[in-house]
Structures are given as C-alpha cells and as structure tokens.
Amino acid sequence: MSKWQSKRLAELGSAIFSEVAQWKREVQAGGVDVIDLGIGSPDRGPSDRVRAALAEAVSDPGQYGYPTSEGSLLFRQTVAKWYRHRFGVELDPEREVVTLMGSQDGLAHLAMAVTDPGDTVMVPDPGYPIYAASLVLAGVEPYFLPLRAENGFLPQLGEIPEETARRAKFILLNYPSNPLSAVATRPFFEELVRFAKRHDLLIVHDVAYSEMAYDGFRPPSILEVEGAKEVAVEFHSLSKSFNMAGCRIAFMVGQPDAVQALRILKSNIDYGVFLPVQRAGIAALEEDMEPGSVSVAGLYERRRDLVVDGLRAAGWELPKPQATMFIWAPIPPGWTSRQISREMLYSAGVVVIPGDAFGREGEGYVRIALVQEEDRLQEAVRRIGAFLQGAGQCPGTNSQ
Known part of the structure; x- marks a missing residue:
C-alpha cells in the first residue's frame, strides 16, 4: 500500500x-x-419527456448557480406527491425528504450522520457493497445478518442476539434486493417496525427496485406501516426505474431527525444536485403518475x-x-x-x-x-x- x-x-x-x-x-x-x-x-x-425537460433546463443560463444541498423544494414536493400516488404515504417535503446525488451518495454518508465511531450497525450479507463500506468510513462495527434461501433471503430477527439488537444504532435492509432479487411483504415490514421500536433502532430501507417487479407483485414501502415514520427512513433512486443512472439523482425520505442529520452532513460536503437534473427528475416522476404510464x-x-x-x-x-x-x-x-x-x-x-x-x-x-x-x-x-x-x-x- x-x-x-x-x-x-x-x-x-x-x-x-x-x-x-x-x-x-x-x-x-x-x-x-x-x-x-x-x-x-x-x-x-430515459423517456423523450425526461430528455426534453433536461435539454430545456440546460439551455437556461439561470440554472447554473449553486443548488441547495437538500434539493429544490419543487423536486421534494414532487417526491412527496409520487410517494402518495405510489404507496399512499404522506410526506412533508420540508422535513421528511432530502435529495441525493444517487442513492449511493446517501447510503455512503448516512452512517456518518447518525452514528459515532465504535457504534454497531446491522447490515445484510449478501448485500450491496456500499452498505458495509459506509460503516468503514464512519468507523462503525458491522453485524452481518445472514440472508439464506431457506428463509426466503429474509433476516431472522428472532435470532439476533439481544445484546446486539440493544447496542445497534440502525438496521439496513433492501427489498426488492440487490443482489438477491428477493422481496419482502408488508407483514415482514410490520414485524421489522415492531422490532425496531422494541430496541430503539432506526430502520434504513433501500427500495430502489420497487418499480421493477413482475407477475403482478407490487413491492410495498416500509413507510406504509403505521408508525414506521417514527423509526424508518427509505432510499429511492431514479437510476433504475427511469433509466437515469448517469444523472445521479435520488432521495431519502422518512424519519425527520434522520433526514435532518443527513441534510446537515451533506451541507458540509456538497451543494446538491445540478438543477437541470432535478428538473428532469420532476418530469420523470410526473410522467409516472399519469394514467396509462408505462x-x-x-x-x-x-x-x-x-x-x-x-x-x-x-x-x-x-x-x-x-x-x-x-x-x-x-x-x-x-x-x-x-x-x-x-x-x-x-x-x-x-x-x-x-x-x-x-x-x-x-x-x-x-x-x-x-x-x-x-x-x-x-x-x-x-x-x-x-x-x-x-x-x-x-x-x-x-x-x-
């Protein structure tokens, strides 16, 4: 080295x-x-409409100033509308939404915003590599949750040692899952919310693949569970659902204190997402909410x-x-x-x-x-x- x-x-x-x-x-x-x-x-x-919105925005010289680290209010309002449309979840765009330069941005930084060195965090194994990498950056100890085929690739919450659950600051999961392609249903999320409240845990749920489901299955948001916003945040991305991977735009929603913590950290790191990209993101979400959207x-x-x-x-x-x-x-x-x-x-x-x-x-x-x-x-x-x-x-x- x-x-x-x-x-x-x-x-x-x-x-x-x-x-x-x-x-x-x-x-x-x-x-x-x-x-x-x-x-x-x-x-x-992305669709013609999204590309047109991006092209129009980049032609506007007024779009080249510093954006805000939490994202434009219009983008956050559109996210809140989309969550209501897609999941039936009400969000306050001022307190419960933060814009990200891709979900990897937020996943990489969240542990630094809500934990201290030496804390413990529960992460899935197998899991998307940034989950564990973010803990290295934050000086946090991982506790790996084994996800196995015989359990439908779901963590067995009852098998987590009581001391680990008591000590951990948050539990991170991802359904539908990369790399496992596994899914979780609302009953599992209800159990997870009860578990988090019992152990004073934050739930961090990565739901970036919610719009890529088949055979009539509609993946739920954990925030659909009553009381989940008290203990859970959720990451979503426009990369896969709207073919905007190179644009780098995503968002985290949910528990207001955790949202604010990530906002504070990001305000010291970056100036947010390029405004024309946010305009394109608005176009993508609005198009998806229209009747007959594909x-x-x-x-x-x-x-x-x-x-x-x-x-x-x-x-x-x-x-x-x-x-x-x-x-x-x-x-x-x-x-x-x-x-x-x-x-x-x-x-x-x-x-x-x-x-x-x-x-x-x-x-x-x-x-x-x-x-x-x-x-x-x-x-x-x-x-x-x-x-x-x-x-x-x-x-x-x-x-x-």
Whole structure:
C-alpha cells in the first residue's frame, strides 16, 4: 500500500469487481465479443419527456448557480406527491425528504450522520457493497445478518442476539434486493417496525427496485406501516426505474431527525444536485403518475423470462425472481463462485459477478444482470448453455 493511501481504503468495497474488470479486459484483448451481464447499469435512456425537460433546463443560463444541498423544494414536493400516488404515504417535503446525488451518495454518508465511531450497525450479507463500506468510513462495527434461501433471503430477527439488537444504532435492509432479487411483504415490514421500536433502532430501507417487479407483485414501502415514520427512513433512486443512472439523482425520505442529520452532513460536503437534473427528475416522476404510464417492469420481465427459461432448457435450474434487474443464480456443484465466473468469461465470453463479491453468504451463487437487449441475452444463454454442457456440469449433476 502506498503511504499516501489510508488503511481504510483496503477495507472498502470488494476487490472482486476490479478482478472481474481485469478478466474482461484480457478476454477482449484476445478479440472476443464479450457480453457483459455484470454491472447493473440500464442499457436504455430515459423517456423523450425526461430528455426534453433536461435539454430545456440546460439551455437556461439561470440554472447554473449553486443548488441547495437538500434539493429544490419543487423536486421534494414532487417526491412527496409520487410517494402518495405510489404507496399512499404522506410526506412533508420540508422535513421528511432530502435529495441525493444517487442513492449511493446517501447510503455512503448516512452512517456518518447518525452514528459515532465504535457504534454497531446491522447490515445484510449478501448485500450491496456500499452498505458495509459506509460503516468503514464512519468507523462503525458491522453485524452481518445472514440472508439464506431457506428463509426466503429474509433476516431472522428472532435470532439476533439481544445484546446486539440493544447496542445497534440502525438496521439496513433492501427489498426488492440487490443482489438477491428477493422481496419482502408488508407483514415482514410490520414485524421489522415492531422490532425496531422494541430496541430503539432506526430502520434504513433501500427500495430502489420497487418499480421493477413482475407477475403482478407490487413491492410495498416500509413507510406504509403505521408508525414506521417514527423509526424508518427509505432510499429511492431514479437510476433504475427511469433509466437515469448517469444523472445521479435520488432521495431519502422518512424519519425527520434522520433526514435532518443527513441534510446537515451533506451541507458540509456538497451543494446538491445540478438543477437541470432535478428538473428532469420532476418530469420523470410526473410522467409516472399519469394514467396509462408505462414502467420499465415489462421490459425486464420479458428479459427475465428469456434468460431463466433459456437456461432451464439448457439444464440450469434457476429460480424466477419477482423483482429487480438481476438473477441470483445458484451455481453447479464442484465450482466456487469466482471459478465459474472466470471460466464462463474466458470460455463463453459472458460476464457475471461472483456471489462472494456481496459477502460471505454469497458464495455458491453468481449474479446475472439483465442489461442487454433480447438478441444479446439469447446469445448469452446459448453461450452459457454450451459452456455448461462442455464442462459436463449443470446443476443437479455430480460430475466435475
């Protein structure tokens, strides 16, 4: 390590992502047409209306001053209207909404705003890497909640040691889940709110994939639960739902004291989201509230069916997720997550992410992102099927 790098840098994120990127470069250098199903970045742009709003705003010279760190009041008011429309939840845009430069911005900073060094925070394993990385930045001790298939990838709240629950400052969860594609229903959130109130805990819920659900399922907000706003905040992002990942706009809503804490921290760090991007975000939310609006869910449901059905036909029995842009795929016996991800890339030219990139409990899985058009996904399915057959290895066999 360079003397100009702090020790905490070695604890941030997962080296696996860098390793996979290096594999990809090596394979591409050999002239292989690589199909990247790794990083969950939407492959389409936002709607015409959103792009038009952005174009109009960037042409206005009055939009280039410093924005406010908490976000424009108009954007926060639109968020409140959207939450009422989508979840039936009432929010005070002045006290219960803060605008973010992407949900990763808020997730990275929240622990610094609401905890002190040496505190304990409960985070999911597997989980999105920023969850644990944010605790490193804040000097906070993680308590990893194992999320396993036999429990529907839900934490077993009754198995958390009483001392840990008493000591923890907040519990962070994510449904629909990245990387697990798992979902939670209102009864679980009701249990979680009771648990938080019993132990004087803040709940931090990342609901960025709420608009990417299938088969008629409509993911709830935890704030729908009576009394949840007393103990819970929720992150939402326009990145995936509205194909605005590069715009960097999101928001956190809920418990007013926690919202204010994040606002105070951010007022010392940045000046907020570029005003034209907020205008584009307003256009996206307003369009979504109109009768007959079309969400991205249908697109990803078709892609999910294509990939899962295709790989099942090739002999790989995969669960069919109810939400997100990911498939959390149990790997064939005889491999580790990293081994099969590497071999799939070098032999078939398809990038997937090893499950252990998301935590110890991720070993035995790979994450497949549905971020290519259907013809490319069909080609990826063909290649993966040929790779598995060539290796003599499909789930359910005992070779290798």
